[in-house]
Amino acid sequence: MILRKLLVGAAVAGALSVGAAGAAGAQTAPLSTPSAPGAGTTATAGHINCSKAEATLARLHKRDEAVNDRLAKLEARVQQLRQNGHTKRADLLQQRIDTVKSRLSTVEARLAKVEARVDQKCGVSPDAGSGTGPSTTLPLGS
Numbered sequence: 001m002i003l004r005k006l007l008v009g010a011a012v013a014g015a016l017s018v019g020a021a022g023a024a025g026a027q028t029a030p031l032s033t034p035s036a037p038g039a040g041t042t043a044t045a046g047h048i049n050c051s052k053a054e055a056t057l058a059r060l061h062k063r064d065e066a067v068n069d070r071l072a073k074l075e076a077r078v079q080q081l082r083q084n085g086h087t088k089r090a091d092l093l094q095q096r097i098d099t100v101k102s103r104l105s106t107v108e109a110r111l112a113k114v115e116a117r118v119d120q121k122c123g124v125s126p127d128a129g130s131g132t133g134p135s136t137t138l139p140l141g142s
Contacts, residue, residue, distance in 0.1 A: 050122035057118060060111055067104060071097060 074097050081090035 048118070048121050050118070053118045053122065057111075057115055064104075064108065064111065067100075071101065071104075 074093065078090045078094050078097065081087070081093065
């Protein structure tokens, strides 16, 4: 039961970080199609809302910290199982913990990439901003 909650938390954090990166990366300039010869429309670039991006990053960091705290508790449980002579159960739990840690490192790497993009586009580090300031919208560019 505890492991399921841990895995769900890691999956949610991964999905949110991938979703934020996908949403930021999926915003591209639409193709312009002229309605009449010589009368073309200009392509507009996608925009990123800095305050929403910073709030999302803060939420993701909070979930990441919760997963790391839960992993620490599970590692303490492994030590307790070993002390009580339940080495087989401890080995199984440790194997699951290692799997979650490897997935978590992938999620944290993706989160770092998203943070870098938000920092680059918004000009403010996500850790420095509280996300309560005025909403600024900046164009996305490659």
